[in-house]
Amino acid sequence: MRDEHTATLLDYYASHQASMQWRGFLTALAQEFETQLDTAHLRELMARIGVRFADAHPAGACATLDELAAFFNTTWSSLDWGFVNLVEHDEYLAIEHFCAPLAAFGKTAATWTPAFLEGAYRRWLSELGAAGLALRQVEASQHRAFEFRLSKTA
Template sequence: MDATSSVISYLAARQCSSQWKAFLRSTAGELADKLAPAELSTFMRRVGNRFARELPLPACATLDEIQLAMSETWTRLDWGWVEISDENDHLGLCHYCSPLAVALGSESLAWGASFLEGVYQQWFEQLGASARLRVSLIAGAVEPSTIQLRLGAPVAG
């Protein structure tokens, strides 16, 4: 492992306070033992919805303002930041440096990342987005340091 990788690994491991890490990983393990992956994802989306209701965004008029408001909330909580891109038929969201993999364990990331679906869904609805538009994880684009999502019409399949 080179020096840069060592530094990144060290900093990533510190994203979750040591006083919470064992508790959160144990909780994630119990949830995974009792619930199916689809149920875990639904649960985490609901937790994300609640989180976003507790931390509403200010009014925003532009996509740049939305990205800034979301990223300011995340960085204040040591949850990384988001970049939003305007694609042809949807908005792309790339969330960087989430502590989910460190807090819940990397094996929980597939369902744990659904937390971000819930947060972003609630925030976009608070800002006036149609409830017909859905925030969804992009299949194959969930990694410990980068989680990619989209806001748009539900994708078939």
């Protein structure tokens, strides 16, 4: 029951997180983008926007995973963009991003809007010395999260 309750709370938060003044605009913007570009190009566009975002919010020095998680969480929390868990696995580092307000773009945009996060994470990780590693979005192992994996191979 606890997982169901948590899921309900996260659904509520995600649907109410984006300001009402932006929801209609962002949905219309997403619909227009979708008439002009295919999903691959939309993901490229959002990733480039994520890179610009990361450039405006440099990571600075993060020597440990705890420091990296603290940087991510401080950055996203200050903007009301959710929170991050970093999970080490033998073959990769998982970045689990919860409660990003991307739902404000509408349901059909869910295939391409997370590329914003991927672009930001890719830039930050490259800035910190992980340029030779691959970062990619995967189906989240945690319900209601966006998951990205940093590994030696894509």
